[in-house]
Amino acid sequence: MSKGDGARQPATANRSSARDEGRRKPPDTEFVQLLTPDGSRVEHPDYDVDFTDDELRGLYRDLVIVRKLDAEATALQRQGELGIWASLLGQEAAQVGSGRALRKQDMAFPTYREHGVLYCRGIDPIMPLGLFRGVDQGGWDPNQHKFNMYTIVIGAQTLHATGYAMGIAMDGKVGSDDGEAVIAYFGDGATSQGDVNEAFVWASVFNSPVVFFCQNNQYAISEPLERQTRVPLYQRAAGFGFPGVRVDGNDVLACYAVTRKALDDARHGQGPTLIEAYTYRMGAHTTSDDPTRYRIASEVEAWQAKDPIKRLRSYLERTHAADDTFFGALEDEAAREAGALRERVLSMPNPDPLEMFDHVYPTGSPEIDEQRETFARYLETFAGGH
Amino acid sequence: MATLTLGKAINEGLRKALEDDAKVLIMGEDVGKLGGVFRITDGLQKDFGEERVIDTPLAESGIIGTAIGLAIRGYRPVCEIQFDGFVYPAYDQIVSQVAKMHYRSRGKLRLPIVIRIPFGGGIGAVEHHSESPEAYFAHTAGLKVVACSNPADAYSMIQQAIATDDPVVFFEPKRRYWEKGEVDTSVAHSEAYPLFASRVVRRGNDVTVAAYGPMVKTALDAATAAAEEGRQLEVIDLRSLSPLDLGPVFESVRRTGRLVVVHEAARAGGLGGEVAARVTEECFYSLEAPVLRVTGFDIPYPAARVEEEFLPDLDRVLDAVDRSFGW
Numbered sequence A: 001m002s003k004g005d006g007a008r009q010p011a012t013a014n015r016s017s018a019r020d021e022g023r024r025k026p027p028d029t030e031f032v033q034l035l036t037p038d039g040s041r042v043e044h045p046d047y048d049v050d051f052t053d054d055e056l057r058g059l060y061r062d063l064v065i066v067r068k069l070d071a072e073a074t075a076l077q078r079q080g081e082l083g084i085w086a087s088l089l090g091q092e093a094a095q096v097g098s099g100r101a102l103r104k105q106d107m108a109f110p111t112y113r114e115h116g117v118l119y120c121r122g123i124d125p126i127m128p129l130g131l132f133r134g135v136d137q138g139g140w141d142p143n144q145h146k147f148n149m150y151t152i153v154i155g156a157q158t159l160h161a162t163g164y165a166m167g168i169a170m171d172g173k174v175g176s177d178d179g180e181a182v183i184a185y186f187g188d189g190a191t192s193q194g195d196v197n198e199a200f201v202w203a204s205v206f207n208s209p210v211v212f213f214c215q216n217n218q219y220a221i222s223e224p225l226e227r228q229t230r231v232p233l234y235q236r237a238a239g240f241g242f243p244g245v246r247v248d249g250n251d252v253l254a255c256y257a258v259t260r261k262a263l264d265d266a267r268h269g270q271g272p273t274l275i276e277a278y279t280y281r282m283g284a285h286t287t288s289d290d291p292t293r294y295r296i297a298s299e300v301e302a303w304q305a306k307d308p309i310k311r312l313r314s315y316l317e318r319t320h321a322a323d324d325t326f327f328g329a330l331e332d333e334a335a336r337e338a339g340a341l342r343e344r345v346l347s348m349p350n351p352d353p354l355e356m357f358d359h360v361y362p363t364g365s366p367e368i369d370e371q372r373e374t375f376a377r378y379l380e381t382f383a384g385g386h
Numbered sequence B: 001m002a003t004l005t006l007g008k009a010i011n012e013g014l015r016k017a018l019e020d021d022a023k024v025l026i027m028g029e030d031v032g033k034l035g036g037v038f039r040i041t042d043g044l045q046k047d048f049g050e051e052r053v054i055d056t057p058l059a060e061s062g063i064i065g066t067a068i069g070l071a072i073r074g075y076r077p078v079c080e081i082q083f084d085g086f087v088y089p090a091y092d093q094i095v096s097q098v099a100k101m102h103y104r105s106r107g108k109l110r111l112p113i114v115i116r117i118p119f120g121g122g123i124g125a126v127e128h129h130s131e132s133p134e135a136y137f138a139h140t141a142g143l144k145v146v147a148c149s150n151p152a153d154a155y156s157m158i159q160q161a162i163a164t165d166d167p168v169v170f171f172e173p174k175r176r177y178w179e180k181g182e183v184d185t186s187v188a189h190s191e192a193y194p195l196f197a198s199r200v201v202r203r204g205n206d207v208t209v210a211a212y213g214p215m216v217k218t219a220l221d222a223a224t225a226a227a228e229e230g231r232q233l234e235v236i237d238l239r240s241l242s243p244l245d246l247g248p249v250f251e252s253v254r255r256t257g258r259l260v261v262v263h264e265a266a267r268a269g270g271l272g273g274e275v276a277a278r279v280t281e282e283c284f285y286s287l288e289a290p291v292l293r294v295t296g297f298d299i300p301y302p303a304a305r306v307e308e309e310f311l312p313d314l315d316r317v318l319d320a321v322d323r324s325f326g327w
């Protein structure tokens, strides 16, 4: 199995490159790719997909809409309608591929950037925008959506995902096709955190049905990958005792195939897998960031040639699976969805200040009740128009 | 004299410390090439090199834990925690290790580590970026805890914190990073106002207001407003939260008979309670009213669009002053 083989590869990182921050190593040749940057289908001995044209168009549609909604959110932030936005630009294939690989019963634990996964779960894209607008801190029910709240504290959610997976095993919900699995998202920077390494230990010794999906977008804010690791990240899995695989993170087909397999292994009781989706953060870390301070334009341009959407479009065109009518209609649809999202963001009400006292404890607290009442009386002193 | 923002004043103070002592190191996430997310370390890696201004892997426990080892080895690490809410992965290293090693070694080991933390709210940020965790550290014996409030103090206090052999948790009022003030960079830090000392920043005889960090400006604004109504607030910048330097507060309260303590952190278990208790012990017969606290509520830091209501502001300080007089 290539996953195991991959995990046994020797470390190939060039030690002297650790400080050479401008230079990026090309991906290892063994990484899983099914669709090349120019849109050619290639074979892989262990992974394959067999999508109908309709399904391929569906994936393409996801990619386009996810990118469009993301661009709309960036624009909303620029116009002061969101406090901040963490764009997924460039990472659409990793998110759509893995997101579509999830089965209905599977549970996802995102970071703050998994808007594309959320979309593929069939969740209303407005759901996380309250957090970024500053009107709430999530506010959704993770169990209802099978999608945990966004986690900003780097790496923390990998442990939550592992614990959830342990619960699945305790409930006897592994070992069959309708077994459940969990996916934990995190970045390359997060792999340095203790929490993430502890999650690997727990998942391994308890053989938990969890897939660790690392989007290696090459940067943790300004810090390049070399500041976090000297071995390819997927190879770390070997030391913890489970398979690791590196996939072309800009290839939606490969991301789908690899994630599907890892999730199915997990649900069948075969334990965790680490997937390293090798990709690139095309935009700023967030709208607060200025990447020109730490990376050069030519690096970004080189990754533009590997764009996840362009390559699927080339493939669809080459195989006549989609025509201009389809692409045109999709553009209109994406614009409509973005426009609708914008309207709904603009009409999000500001919270009532007194709501901040709600839900601190499930069983309440007399002290907080007292503070709420005192504050309400205080606010009333302004109502009279002093 | 130079006019500097508070952020730039810290930057200049760090630069001076790097120049003065070759053992001083700066370490943290994005502090090198980027110059920190608030640009507090801007230009330092360029001028002092990657060996001394170190972009660390993304792990706070690692930052503090390795700083301990470097300090044992004779270095003076200045660690940046990117935001208040991200110090907790390092909490174990700070509370169980940094705070205790001098004591455990019966004085043989010193850990001259500075842990810089931008703290507090008011910048419209998402969760974990606006917290005020100072009480967790002030409660821990073995750590000294300070908070600067203005550019001149920021410049000298950061140098003094680096120069002292005590481990110092250094809180920076992030929403005041862009506020300007006069800084005399020709004054050596050893000649500047002492680090672990509070200071009266505005004189007044009617009521004492004690604050620190971002709330000092709020208290001063309240004093200006109160003066228009004929009330003279004496404002004290506590500066050092552990140890507390309450002498000036006692002296003031004996004159005014009234005290309001202001902080953004929650009321429960906060420093306001400690100040109130000690003032009650020392100045009981001088008090005309109970010591009042103006603080954040005992809730998680709320969503940005209600933070203005959450945070103590001028009106809430004046309201407390009124209540003190209404007693």
Ligand SMILES: Cc1ncc(C[n+]2csc(CCOP(=O)(O)OP(=O)(O)O)c2C)c(N)n1
Pocket: A113, A152, A153, A154, A186, A187, A188, A189, A190, A191, A217, A219, A220, A221, A281, A285, B029, B058, B060, B082, B086, B089
């Ligand atoms: C514990 C913690 N420390 C620091 C931060 C500040 N921070 C936010 S995102 C980030 C970089 C994350 O990089 P990576 O894990 O690669 O994910 P990416 O944002 O690139 O998707 C940092 C340092 C944080 N959110 N949590």
